[in-house]
Amino acid sequence: MSFSKVEVRLTVNGTEYVRSVEPRYLLADFLRHELGLTGTHIGCEQGVCGACTVLLDGRTARSCLHFAVQVSGSEVTTIEGVSADESLKPIQDAFHHNHALQCGYCTPGFVMTTVEFLKDNPAPDEAAIRRGLTNNVCRCTGYVNIIKAVAEAADNMPGGEG
Amino acid sequence: MKPAPFEYVSPESEEEVLDLLHQHGDDARLLAGGQSLVPMLNLRIVQPEVIIDLGRCPSLAFISAENGTLVCGAMTRQMTAERSPAVRENCPLLAKALPYLGGTAHRNRGTVGGTLAHADRLAELPAVALALDAEFIARKSGSERMIAAADFFLTDLTTALEEGEMLHSIRLPRADGNHHTAFVEVGNRRHGFAIVGLAAALEIAADGTVAGARLAAMGVGAAPVRLHEAEQILVDGPAGDDTLRAAGEAAAQAIDPDDDIHASAVYRRRLTSTLVRRAVQEILGNEAGS
Ligand code: FES
Ligand code: FES
Numbered sequence: 219m220s221f222s223k224v225e226v227r228l229t230v231n232g233t234e235y236v237r238s239v240e241p242r243y244l245l246a247d248f249l250r251h252e253l254g255l256t257g258t259h260i261g262c263e264q265g266v267c268g269a270c271t272v273l274l275d276g277r278t279a280r281s282c283l284h285f286a287v288q289v290s291g292s293e294v295t296t297i298e299g300v301s302a303d304e305s306l307k308p309i310q311d312a313f314h315h316n317h318a319l320q321c322g323y324c325t326p327g328f329v330m331t332t333v334e335f336l337k338d339n340p341a342p343d344e345a346a347i348r349r350g351l352t353n354n355v356c357r358c359t360g361y362v363n364i365i366k367a368v369a370e371a372a373d374n375m376p377g378g379e380g
Numbered sequence: 381m382k383p384a385p386f387e388y389v390s391p392e393s394e395e396e397v398l399d400l401l402h403q404h405g406d407d408a409r410l411l412a413g414g415q416s417l418v419p420m421l422n423l424r425i426v427q428p429e430v431i432i433d434l435g436r437c438p439s440l441a442f443i444s445a446e447n448g449t450l451v452c453g454a455m456t457r458q459m460t461a462e463r464s465p466a467v468r469e470n471c472p473l474l475a476k477a478l479p480y481l482g483g484t485a486h487r488n489r490g491t492v493g494g495t496l497a498h499a500d501r502l503a504e505l506p507a508v509a510l511a512l513d514a515e516f517i518a519r520k521s522g523s524e525r526m527i528a529a530a531d532f533f534l535t536d537l538t539t540a541l542e543e544g545e546m547l548h549s550i551r552l553p554r555a556d557g558n559h560h561t562a563f564v565e566v567g568n569r570r571h572g573f574a575i576v577g578l579a580a581a582l583e584i585a586a587d588g589t590v591a592g593a594r595l596a597a598m599g600v601g602a603a604p605v606r607l608h609e610a611e612q613i614l615v616d617g618p619a620g621d622d623t624l625r626a627a628g629e630a631a632a633q634a635i636d637p638d639d640d641i642h643a644s645a646v647y648r649r650r651l652t653s654t655l656v657r658r659a660v661q662e663i664l665g666n667e668a669g670s
Binding site: 242268282335352 | 381382383384385386387388390411414415418419421422423431433435459482483484485486488489569572
């Protein structure tokens with residue numbers, strides 16, 4: 219049996235890329251190694267920590283739990299794509315103001331999760347924020363400042379409360 | 381870790397899927413949403429030679445309702461089912477259990493059929509299927525059969541599906557009469573792996589008493605467990621706390637849970653008892669308030 223390479227075609231942050239990779243190549247590795255988009259971090263590689271979270275066709279997905287070939291033809295947004303989008307800047311600003319990161323390893327995953335969370339819940343209370351972030355792990359901050367940041371971002375998003 | 385190499389195929393029709401399964405047998409694994417399988421591939425717990433990706437076979441992703449029976453194609457994403465008015469209307473218990481399955485990112489990608497066919501002992505939907513007498517439609521090249529939920533889950537990670545067979549869809553029949561349901565679980569996190577969970581469906585008589593009860597617990601054994609003794613007590617006993625307590629106690633005695641790093645067997649028994657009371661109280665409380 220041969221494990222020949224397969225063609226993968228992905229639109230990432232609005233740009234189309236075509237690469238040849240092994241079928242076992244994870245989406246996370248594709249983004250980092252083939253495209254050099256190292257903002258997507260890999261923590262556990264088993265779907266638990268959330269550091270590798272991206273938007274796949276507009277919804278959050280663990281990039282360590284998908285093979286690149288499996289999602290060929292899809293649109294992916296990574297943390298690099300969020301920075302370019304001014305309407306999402308309040309999330310990053312709020313993380314910054316509230317000291318919601320220390321080493322920053324988990325931060326891209328938290329930001330991507332927050333992008334979707336605030337779209338689904340434009341005016342969340344603290345309990346909802348805690349539930350929304352429950353599957354992202356941070357080993358530094360103790361979460362308190364992350365929760366504050368998400369609450370502030372909710373207020374400052376276009377169409378938000380504030 | 382990275383997965384071992386495999387050959388990848390992505391058939392676009394059910395016939396092709398079944399042909400490939402027939403051809404490769406146990407050397408192949410079906411890839412649905414991948415939220416359970418890919419971690420096992422990454423950790424090299426499983427190393428199939430061939431991965432058959434169902435993600436490009438659109439005929440497996442559907443939700444329909446026929447005379448109150450909800451039919452859910454195996455490749456229906458969990459989030460799609462969770463947000464489906466047809467699911468909420470025809471099978472409220474499924475709608476109540478779905479948010480517990482994992483984080484949003486997992487439910488966006490995970491499928492209804494995937495979690496059922498994977499049959500993890502801590503999965504929620506097997507308990508729901510058991511409580512509702514769901515029917516599993518299994519297909520293989522040239523044939524189809526129906527497997528009752530009570531016969532589908534054999535043990536942890538093992539179902540009645542045979543080599544070459546694929547879960548096509550599940551049918552969740554609508555219960556007759558005045559039916560009410562609840563799904564409750566306790567775990568370290570709101571979503572993701574629980575310690576014990578319970579799916580409950582009660583038929584409430586006109587005078588407010590319990591006329592029928594179906595309770596299925598997960599996390600208390602290698603497969604979901606129907607709690608027949610507790611059900612009987614709920615139906616036979618006089619309304620009130622004593623009956624609830626007795627039902628919880630009977631449930632705790634009927635199960636044979638394991639000790640592991642997450643909880644002791646004793647804790648699991650007590651939790652099961654508590655969850656039986658909690659689920660029934662939730663249903664009767666809503667009933668009284670409605
Ligand atoms: S690296 Fe993907 S969830 Fe941890
Ligand atoms: S800031 Fe270090 S892991 Fe979250």
